Amino acid sequence: MAKRVSHKDSMCGVARPLDAIGDWWSLLIVRDAFDGSRRFGEFQRSLGLAKNILSARLRNLLAHGIMETVPAADGPYQEYVLTEKGRGLFPLLVALRQWGEDFFFAPDEAHVLLVDKKSGLPVRRLELRAQDGRVLGAEDTVVRLPPTLAGGEKRPKRATKC
């Protein structure tokens, strides 16, 4: 999965994460983990994927520090739990879910949605804001290097936006 990248040091801020979770199953595993799954069998039943694939994906998530194993209380087993880094995926998962809700369901089609546990009301839409609070769209932003930029740095030969 990671081997199409010859030089991961030059990967930009979008590509690097994709190297870690850029396949169908990994994100679903993480979502299940957020929903409380911890055991190999739980993930397998919930997602319905082959055991070897789950095994490989969990190994990959462990290797990327997105999940970690802790000994289970009820036997010689392990449980898989999200690390800090893994929990950091929560906004991404919400973004994915909201996009799905917007564009992948017929208006009359029933589907689950994300609600605030305390009030029981649906959550607000994610929105990107500037420091001063303005809501920003794609056209209001650019990617730029940070202010410090000495002259002696090696430039990439292919001029990518990375």
Added chain:
Amino acid sequence: MAKRVSHKDSMCGVARPLDAIGDWWSLLIVRDAFDGSRRFGEFQRSLGLAKNILSARLRNLLAHGIMETVPAADGPYQEYVLTEKGRGLFPLLVALRQWGEDFFFAPDEAHVLLVDKKSGLPVRRLELRAQDGRVLGAEDTVVRLPPTLAGGEKRPKRATKC
């Protein structure tokens, strides 16, 4: 890519989007489109992927209504532009980028970041809020069915969270 799903009607709100953009390249193509790429050759040079793959991915994005083609002004060519649905991916891309910035770069490692065009300042962090404005974490939310829930609906045999 889409054929591991035997019954896409039962796919939940996270899985459906993944069916459309759940591979390495598609999201990078969308990101490049946000950054202004429009032509086949632009995407190819910018991403450095094989032409057949780009061809397939663009076809897939077109089929999912994420991009559409418009005739180019400078010849018999086509340009690929994001649809409304495609532009809806902006928050997801931001979430991915912010996660990448947080966890995939050494603290001293220079990298581009997303800035507000108008002020030149970095954008704020995405945060999920409840209707009343409280910031919500993963543990403050659940997925639930909407209020209307008649009795006669067919239940899936495998009890997933979908």
Added chain:
DNA sequence: CGTCTTGGTTGCAACTTGAAACCACCGTGT
């Protein structure tokens, strides 16, 4: 002792990926 559950690994066929070659069409130069 046998067998059930949990958590895997291994073998193998089918599918996908990707580098490179090929193709077609247009505009330009000569």
Added chain:
DNA sequence: ACACGGTGGTTTCAAGTTGCAACCAAGACG
């Protein structure tokens, strides 16, 4: 008219990935 380079692909084929199914092993259970 005719070669030529740029653009936008498709085809070919080898190598890698996926996923079903079978197998394995260790502890719990009757």
